[in-house]
Amino acid sequence: MARASIAPIFRQKYKVVMLNTRTKFYFFLIAYLSLFLYATVIDFTWQWVVIGIVLARIFSILGIDLGYHRLWSHKAFKSAKWFEYVMMICAILAYNGSSIMYVGTHRMHHAFSDTDKDPHGTIWWKICLYMYEVKEIPIRVISDVMRNPFHRWCHKHYFKIHIAILIMCLIDPVFFGHTIGAIVFGGFLFTGTVNVLAHRKIGYRNFDTDDNSTNIRWLQIWSLHEGLHNNHHHDASAYDFAMKPSEYDVAAIVLRALARVKIVDITR
Ligand SMILES: [Zn+2]
Numbered sequence: 001m002a003r004a005s006i007a008p009i010f011r012q013k014y015k016v017v018m019l020n021t022r023t024k025f026y027f028f029l030i031a032y033l034s035l036f037l038y039a040t041v042i043d044f045t046w047q048w049v050v051i052g053i054v055l056a057r058i059f060s061i062l063g064i065d066l067g068y069h070r071l072w073s074h075k076a077f078k079s080a081k082w083f084e085y086v087m088m089i090c091a092i093l094a095y096n097g098s099s100i101m102y103v104g105t106h107r108m109h110h111a112f113s114d115t116d117k118d119p120h121g122t123i124w125w126k127i128c129l130y131m132y133e134v135k136e137i138p139i140r141v142i143s144d145v146m147r148n149p150f151h152r153w154c155h156k157h158y159f160k161i162h163i164a165i166l167i168m169c170l171i172d173p174v175f176f177g178h179t180i181g182a183i184v185f186g187g188f189l190f191t192g193t194v195n196v197l198a199h200r201k202i203g204y205r206n207f208d209t210d211d212n213s214t215n216i217r218w219l220q221i222w223s224l225h226e227g228l229h230n231n232h233h234h235d236a237s238a239y240d241f242a243m244k245p246s247e248y249d250v251a252a253i254v255l256r257a258l259a260r261v262k263i264v265d266i267t268r
Pocket residue numbers: 109113198199213229233
């Protein structure tokens with residue numbers, strides 16, 4: 001049934017998955033940032049700052065770093081089905097586009113790093129918004145996630161889900177501005193800064209990869225683990241980006257803890 005319903009898509013060489021998303025993306029980003037700024041101006045306390053950073057980090061690690069990046073883009077580990085739903089909820093709130101958009105653009109970035117076909121490009125603001133600038137993803141790049149009805153549903157209804165979230169935020173704009181506003185803002189910034197800086201010949205390289213990727217120590221404090229970008233380009237399917245004793249990867253520590261209680265499988 002599901003296979004029959006996507007058959008026409010697979011007959012196309014390219015599937016347009018990004019069309020008409022840019023305007024919607026800006027609308028929701030501005031709405032969430034307005035909510036975040038409103039809450040910050042109306043009710044600023046350092047407790048809310050700490051809560052916002054902690055929430056943004058948790059949702060970004062579970063949703064983007066584990067779910068979108070290591071599991072669905074690179075298949076670096078296996079996960080219990082129920083935990084995939086948890087990661088998907090976190091990822092949708094962390095506002096990095098749908099899983100299909102993220103996986104497609106990210107795999108193209110790895111395949112064509114620092115070339116004309118690299119969706120991350122070279123202009124910093126385009127890098128932040130890269131997945132909304134790409135109009136077409138070759139279907140072969142995303143065939144696995146396109147076959148998954150759950151991913152297709154989340155992609156199709158991505159912006160409708162955000163309409164529902166925004167309506168819910170209106171119930172208590174100050175509370176949700178401090179929480180959901182911070183999660184969206186953080187998720188967008190954490191990903192954007194790594195994409196902007198980690199191919200700019202700043203930092204150091206452990207491996208002589210065919211691209212300009214680098215590891216940036218100070219970015220590790222901000223990104224917790226994604227700053228080890230050269231290590232990641234060297235072995236994209238490794239669940240742990242740390243490859244020297246002096247390097248650390250918080251997402252890998254989380255994965256090892258989840259593996260201990262059998263929620264994920266990190267063996268290769
Ligand atoms: Zn990269």
